Amino acid sequence: MGQTRFNFMRYGKATLTLSAVLVVLSLISLGVRGLNLGIDFTGGTLLERQLGRPATADDVRQVLGSAALAELDLAGAVIQPLDDPHDVLIRTRPLSNEEIDRVDTALRQAFEGVEILRTELVGPVIGAELVRRALLAVVLAAVGILIYVSLRFEFRFAVAAVVALLHDAIIATGVVSALGVEVNSPFIAAILTVIGYSLNATIVIFDRVRENLQVRKGESLAELLNRSLNETLARTVHTSATTLLVVVTLFVFGGSTLRDFVLVLLVGLLVGTYSSMMVSNPFWWLWKEREERRRGEASPAPAR
Structure with missing residues (x-):
């Protein structure tokens, strides 16, 4: 795949709005329909x-x-x-x-x-323990990501990455709620797998953004992000396509035992690929741009 020149940030605010709507709808489904808890949670x-x-x-x-x-x-x-x-x-x-x-x-x-x-x-106490451990795993993962990405990149990158992960987990869980899929311990494994995949895709793009920031010459932040996303697009598409092929194969031929688990992976893969490009990057862009604008307004005007 040759170098593309898509203007991703042109749609940055729109994709953030779309993601916010999807997250709200997922939370509404979770609040109204709840989750179809299986034996691991109910006993x-x-x-x-x-x-x-x-x-x-x-x-x-x-x-x-x-x-x-x-x-x-x-x-x-x-x-x-x-x-x-x-x-x-x-x-x-x-x-x-x-x-x-x-x-x-x-x-x-x-x-x-x-x-x-x-x-x-x-007994249902096993289910309560699974829930506690799952929530603890997600919290520890988020804290670990904040620390690691802050040290390797910057704090804004870390927050943007965590926002994307929570976005993916909430939407994947919302789809499960809306479809009435039974939730057992494999669901937790699927959500944690989705989080890991999304984080990896996000870090690859952020790494290129950081490299381009170091040699930034007169580019706006939006132009720099567009260039970084275009430079990593081939890698993102190839990785997502090959992973998607395996997941779809498992969904079609894996039998009913694996189907619910693979469904969560399938939704999470699609949402995670989208969020690594069109949630974390616009979120960082708008935050960074606002800070640069504030610094510019606070700087004293040059003497005439």
């Missing part, structure tokens, strides 16, 4: 079973969604195949002993027998 029943023949997660899901178990509402169950192809771990809403017996009967009929390896009740 439930854990069933570890050895089946009479090898089975995939989709095979087990078909049995749980069959007419015989329809009234049990097991559509949200998390099914995890284990090392032995005969073994499967099923996490679902709290079930009574009678309901567990019905599940075992259905599995026995479908897979030529079933052996009970483990049955446990998982």
